[in-house]
Amino acid sequence: MLLLILQWIGIFYLVKIIYHLISTILPSVVARSWSAISPKDLPKKYGPWAVVTGSTDGIGKAYAIELAKRKMNLVLISRSVEKLKNTKQEIQNLYPVEVNIIQADFSEGKKIYENIEAELKDLDIGILVNNVGVACPDPTFRSFDSTPQDQLWNEIIINVGATALMTKVVLPQMKLKRRGIIVNMGSMSSQKPHPYLSNYGATKAYMELFSKSLQAELTEFNVQVQYLYPGLINTNMTKDNSLTSKTIPSNVRHIVYPNASLYASWAVCSLGLFRRATGYWVFDILHAIQQMETEDFFTMTMIKVLKNSYGKQLIT
């Protein structure tokens, strides 16, 4: 009798876990299938121009290409003029869209926004992608007190500051036109405490709460806010990361640790469909597993994995 009860409890939890996994995998798969069946006319729905920050490399560049593919004109904002010109050329070789470039270094703080505002003032902006973000270069994971002061400050002023101030630049126009969407590029590190990544994870947690609160404020103006929280993506930010090279088997590496183009091709499908999304089916599974773990278990496991991967390099 006891065995039978235990069997049923086991089956109940197994079904619960399977249901949880399926329902969390579905968003990205549903979004991708839906966008294939019924592609959105982004310029019509939101307005003809999209602004992407940090758009000369990695996710920002790949996401900009996906938007151009969907007929959005682009404003690329990044640090290096040379890379901006090259990216503009690359996109215009692929798609017949207008591309404007603005050189700006988001680590310089408030003073850069006056020029950005002036450059954007005559454009009908429908999409803002707050993508620019920085993390500590190798080792990415390190104790808070061993992280250089400039790095900590840059993470705050770029990841948080640029999100708030860029949103402030484009919002009045979106509210007036009663259409638009702001996409905030967060990270899965905002979902659970991330030891040895405390400052970066906290900047992304800011983005999540900011997105939720702002959405509540903007619903009556028909303006949407989306929070994306991907896992690790193969870009310059993570390429020297010992964690990825030591923990991900090489045969599944390209799937579990996608490049920016693969990620962006999935993430863009959830635009306007979900307020919160990892943007990619593998990250949905990882997130579902992460959510089942207690914070204590998660942080304890993470510290173990980090110490194994980084060894002495993990500065404590």
Ligand SMILES: NC(=O)c1ccc[n+]([C@@H]2O[C@H](COP(=O)([O-])OP(=O)(O)OC[C@H]3O[C@@H](n4cnc5c(N)ncnc54)[C@H](OP(=O)(O)O)[C@@H]3O)[C@@H](O)[C@H]2O)c1
């Ligand atoms: N890669 C990941 O695993 C991952 C995971 C989750 C979330 N994210 C988030 O995704 C976003 C993009 O990350 P990524 O991996 O694509 O980064 P990335 O490959 O390092 O690219 C960063 C982009 O931002 C620009 N940029 C950097 N600092 C800047 C500054 N001070 N002013 C203006 N532009 C600046 C870079 O321009 P330059 O070429 O001139 O440097 C580049 O175009 C970030 O917000 C990041 O936190 C990344």
